[in-house]
Amino acid sequence: MKRDAVVRTAARAFAGAGFHNTSLDDIAKALDVTKPTIYYYVTNKEQLLFQCFVTGLEPIRTALRAVKTAKEPGRERLNTVLRQYALAVASDFGWCMVIAEHQDLSASMSEHIRALKVEIDQGIRRLLREGVKDGSIQPCDVKMTAFALAGALNWIAHWYRANQGMTAAQIADAFVTIFEEGLRPRPAGRGRNTARAKTRAASAAERGAAIGIRGKS
């Protein structure tokens, strides 16, 4: 559907200049059409953002549903979701689903979005709880941990640019490792992933800011 192309183009435009700094004329120009054409496919600028939102969130919801029936331990299932999460955030719609503010949406759409986010949040907490129960995850403050995970992953949308060094999948792996291992040194030799722990020590002293300005990564 052409409508999808409109939404995708809008998502890229929003990600590039921000929602309020992107006029519908801009989007139209990127599509080589005029503004009324956009309105033929969508009713609102608001609805456009909403669509980006939902489209971006969808793969995460799917992943959450998928692991619900899996028989792996909680941590593995969580990791699966986190990887999909990272991919989604690094997609064209990542910016919209993460940065877009509910202030820019009407009450009803805002509530809809909120519901979707709550669903994802609860799904992650659920996996955490189950992981703790089956012993694959360290006992922890589930709520805060979910916030930390979501924050770290969401933030990817701020700094990730495609075709600049790492792929989204590599980033996902790196993050999973970081969250699994923790900063405090673990007794070496023991545990099952000593090998992996070694590969990840490749730290590059490149320039760039973790805080969220787009520059050299």
Next chain:
Amino acid sequence: MKRDAVVRTAARAFAGAGFHNTSLDDIAKALDVTKPTIYYYVTNKEQLLFQCFVTGLEPIRTALRAVKTAKEPGRERLNTVLRQYALAVASDFGWCMVIAEHQDLSASMSEHIRALKVEIDQGIRRLLREGVKDGSIQPCDVKMTAFALAGALNWIAHWYRANQGMTAAQIADAFVTIFEEGLRPRPAGRGRNTARAKTRAASAAERGAAIGIRGKS
């Protein structure tokens, strides 16, 4: 200075409705003055945002400078900075320093902000490297770890509201613990913070979304 009150009020307004959804008339009304009065204290709407930015970032920079001379191991120094970071993000200026986009600033100011952010990022990476070197931090991908830390902390600005359960300091502690321990279970008994590890298992099954909608936390 009254100018500070203007900036602080602006910060709160921006945090509440977003930069573009906040008119200077709004800010003026919140201060019980009129728009031209704002322009008496500040030249631009842009400069207003810029000031919020710098004000919010300042305590983090200070903390980074402070730990530079400390003699503690890297992990302890990093934790100190992370705690200060969390406090800053949870402050009135948190939203501005985290969410505000460089798109809304002129080239020069944007560059200025970027420099400050790079400074903080590099400071964190430095602490990570030093921690790895002195053995207080697990070998890891320093760049990605800095991104994950910054992301998790920055995200606090999206969901934290003062006077709703946790204080900023408690959140900071929770996050530090999460990042220190990691999700993968550690061999019990050993290590120095078994006690702390117990206290943090207090997970409450409250409702709310980690993704960033403001509701019941």
Next chain:
DNA sequence: AACAAAACCTACTTGTGAGTAGGATACCCG
């Protein structure tokens, strides 16, 4: 009191961007 500087106001201009009216062209199906 007198004067100046600081602080603040009312009443504008102006640009921009969302959204619309109404019409033209292209495409499809009998």
Next chain:
DNA sequence: CGGGTATCCTACTCACAAGTAGGTTTTGTT
């Protein structure tokens, strides 16, 4: 070929918010 539908256009309206012109009040100082 003819009529209907889908797609897209030119040319507007309109509201809102940033920023300004120019004046008034308040405050401090000698």
